[in-house]
Structures are given as C-alpha cells and as structure tokens.
Amino acid sequence: NAGVMQNPRHLVRRRGQEARLRCSPMKGHSHVYWYRQLPEEGLKFMVYLQKENIIDESGMPKERFSAEFPKEGPSILRIQQVVRGDSAAYFCASSPPPGTSYEQYFGPGTRLTVT
Amino acid sequence: LAKTTQPISMDSYEGQEVNITCSHNNIATNDYITWYQQFPSQGPRFIIQGYKTKVTNEVASLFIPADRKSSTLSLPRVSLSDTAVYYCLVGDSNSGAGSYQLTFGKGTKLSVIP
Numbered sequence: 001n002a003g004v005m006q007n008p009r010h011l012v013r014r015r016g017q018e019a020r021l022r023c024s025p026m027k028g029h030s031h032v033y034w035y036r037q038l039p040e041e042g043l044k045f046m047v048y049l050q051k052e053n054i055i056d057e058s059g060m061p062k063e064r065f066s067a068e069f070p071k072e073g074p075s076i077l078r079i080q081q082v083v084r085g086d087s088a089a090y091f092c093a094s095s096p097p098p099g100t101s102y103e104q105y106f107g108p109g110t111r112l113t114v115t
Numbered sequence: 116l117a118k119t120t121q122p123i124s125m126d127s128y129e130g131q132e133v134n135i136t137c138s139h140n141n142i143a144t145n146d147y148i149t150w151y152q153q154f155p156s157q158g159p160r161f162i163i164q165g166y167k168t169k170v171t172n173e174v175a176s177l178f179i180p181a182d183r184k185s186s187t188l189s190l191p192r193v194s195l196s197d198t199a200v201y202y203c204l205v206g207d208s209n210s211g212a213g214s215y216q217l218t219f220g221k222g223t224k225l226s227v228i229p
Contacts, residue, residue, distance in 0.1 A: 033217075043159065106159050
C-alpha cells in the first residue's frame with residue numbers, strides 16, 4: 001500500500017510565476033490536509049479537503065492560494081504570482097474517514113524555492 | 116487547541132533512554148495527546164497517542180499523569196537513527212469533522228550522539 005505521494009519534490013519558480021503542488025492520498029483515504037513549514041518552524045495548517053469539498057481553509061492566505069481535491073485525480077495546491085515569502089516546504093497528509101485516531105499520514109513534501 | 120510547551124533541544128548518547136516532557140496546562144476534557152516524529156527533509160510520522168495513564172507500542176511509551184497537564188514521551192535505548200524533531204500535539208480527535216488541523220509547535224530536536 002503506497003503512502004502519500006507528493007510531486008514534485010522540489011520546485012523552483014521565479015517571482016510572479018504559478019506553482020502547482022500535487023498530492024495523492026493513501027489508498028482508501030478521503031481526507032486531505034495541506035501544511036506549510038518554514039525553516040526551523042513547525043508545520044502550519046493551511047486547508048482540509050474531502051473529495052470535491054473544502055471543509056476548512058482557515059489557514060490559507062486569502063489571496064493567491066487555492067486548493068482543490070477533485071473527484072478524480074490528486075489534490076492540488078495552487079499558488080499564483082509567487083513571492084519570495086512563499087518559499088517553504090509544503091506537506092500533504094491524508095487520513096481515513098473520521099474516527100477516534102488523531103493520526104494523519106504525511107507525504108515527503110514539496111520544497112518550493114522562489115527566486 | 117491547547118498550547119503545548121516542550122524543550123527546544125535534547126542530547127542523548129546511544130543506548131540511553133530518552134524522556135521528552137510536554138506541558139499542556141489548558142488541556143480540555145476531550146483532548147488526546149499525540150506525538151509525531153520528523154526526520155530532516157521528510158514529513159512527520161505518527162508515533163503514539165494517549166488519553167491518560169500509560170500507552171506503549173513498539174516504538175515508544177507515553178506517560179500521562181492523572182491531572183493530564185503534562186505528558187512524557189519515552190524512547191527506550193535510542194540509536195543514531197532516532198535523531199529527529201519530536202512534536203507534542205494536543206487536541207480533540209472526536210470533533211465533528213474528525214481529525215484535522217493538527218497544530219505543531221517548534222518541537223524538540225533530539226540529537227543522539229555515538
């Protein structure tokens with residue numbers, strides 16, 4: 001059973017370009033979460049999605065950032081008109097339907113560098 | 116979510132038992148305590164979760180006193196490969212939407228020395 005897959009692992013973008021980060025959850029998981037981690041910091045929650053539904057986007061910046069989890073295909077985190085401050089590691093996690101466990105399964109992350 | 120406080124860093128020699136304590140004075144009745152481990156350039160990995168007293172799995176033990184205002188992650192006989200950042204998280208896993216919005220602090224950076 002493959003784990004959470006993220007691609008690309010490394011992404012370099014110039015200021016003003018768009019960044020697209022992809023996440024395929026573990027098989028059987030219908031809940032996806034995106035987190036951002038700055039150097040020497042803990043992960044910060046961005047958004048929680050289920051298939052075709054954004055459940056909680058309270059951690060997403062109001063502008064330039066969007067996320068989707070279509071019926072078919074991976075979840076996408078899109079950052080438009082990137083700025084240097086967007087440089088960070090972006091992690092995706094997935095979990096099975098709601099239960100009593102607080103366990104989320106994380107992918108290896110995408111390291112975004114904005115030049 | 117309750118705020119957690121843990122040491123910024125710890126050093127240990129190989130083969131020793133390591134105990135990392137986390138304070139969570141404002142823990143709520145429904146909150147669980149969960150620990151994650153993160154290696155450099157990797158995503159966090161779930162280690163253990165508990166509500167009260169003691170929980171043990173193949174990786175670690177979690178000790179929670181009766182007042183639940185703190186918890187201690189215990190790693191038996193650490194090896195070099197246990198060098199990582201360890202995060203203590205406290206939250207309600209039984210919310211209506213299930214488990215989501217994990218809140219990570221800066222964690223404890225454990226360095227295992229040969």
